[in-house]
Amino acid sequence: MSKIALITGATAGIGEACAKLFAKQGYDLILTGRRTDRLQQIQNTLTTQTRIRVKTLTLDVRDKMEVGNQLEGLSDSWKAVDVLINNAGLSIGLEPINEGSTDDWDTMIDTNVKGLLYVSKIVSNWMVERKQGHIINLGSIAGKETYANGNVYCATKHAVDSLNKAMRIDLLPYGIRVTGIHPGAVETEFSEIRFKGDTERAKEVYQGFEPLSAEDIADTIWFTVSRPAHVNINDLVIMPTAQASTSHLKRTEK
Template identity: 50%
Template sequence: MKSELNVFVTGASSGFGAAIARRFIDEGHRVIATGRRTERLAELAAACGERLLPLTLDVRDHAAVEAAVAGLPAPFAAVDVLVNNAGLALGLKPADQADMADWEQMVDTNIKGLLYVTRALTPGMVERGRGHVINLGSVAGEWPYPGGNVYGGTKAFVRQFSLNLRADLVGRGVRVSNIEPGMAETEFSLVRYHGDAEKAKAVYAGTQPLTAEDIADTVYWIATRPAHVNINTISLMPECQAFSSFAVKRQS
């Protein structure tokens, strides 16, 4: 592993992404922190200093992603680690009642956005013979729950794409990892409930969920393994959470 890494983090304006950016900065690395909220990125940059490059970017915009990668300044241009963190869940209605706009936004962000950034950065990694793609999946990509329909589907895609990307890049110095968190308290539920803070808070009532720092610690550990070690998949949950039971609909 290089002693100093250039780390490209998507969705860095809050939650996991901001914590991941801070962790790498604290350990002496450089970070390209991307997100849609310019003011949040500016706050992060003010706290982290010149080793962090804030970059306003919507990963759903393919042309903007390509332009952003092509325009990286020289000290940041050779990206060693890509953390595909940008993603969201919207709504919990059953499939027959769900909002199609919510479905489309999840697909555009969680799948297509991840693809755009991965495709833009992996050629450089292959050319340099080193690199690491770390994707943020979810336990929802393996374990279903009511209302998780398209969100779970997008995270199942992340899981399988990570495995296939690993197969494509094997032996070329580029590692691929997938992290699948369970319940974690960030803005995740606030976004899912379209800004309803009361509903979002209720999700975590009486629990001790994972934190953004827990995920940042996991990402950092994966990225700093020796170059010959590839962590394929990590699934983690808070102690208070376990796998869903089978749904059984009983007649009254």
């Protein structure tokens, strides 16, 4: 029987790259996201190119009831999840704390922290029953450092960093591996979402240096998952060569 990976936020970026890579490795996939059309497109592509099974769930991880209904509504065979990739996450806005939007704060906290918890609570129980599994939590260099105007986003990713450690302790008796992946600058839809559709401002973030790609992160995630069962990569920070910290980048002149 093929192994199963459940990937949240699979409609673009790192989530989509993980779906493609895990499909190549023969994993059956449960893909979640908010855009039904994108999920359908990815499902069609993967099932055409490979022999794997793909189950798609249109849901918003912020909605506790929706997450519960959709995940618990899966058949027992689909609940035998081997790998959970908690990828759904976002940053909105880049203002100092006194000027920040409380709506943006709610969206980030509800997605990056509470959404991760809602999915993990359900899937980890499936893993506990089987006494095996691997949970990958997508953090950020923003969970290791704090930068100007990053306030609430950084706080959410610091929370994810702490949850990685807590999950590893709590799930230790059941042989479940937990890995935190913390990327630096990755060129995806991330900055476009942060700047609320301002594509020009988003492009400026990555000008003058070569950022990481979504495929770079998917490769890294696959490396951690493909280690022998007795090996767990607890924590991994990955940065572009041109980035030394959240605020130190080597950019070439235009």
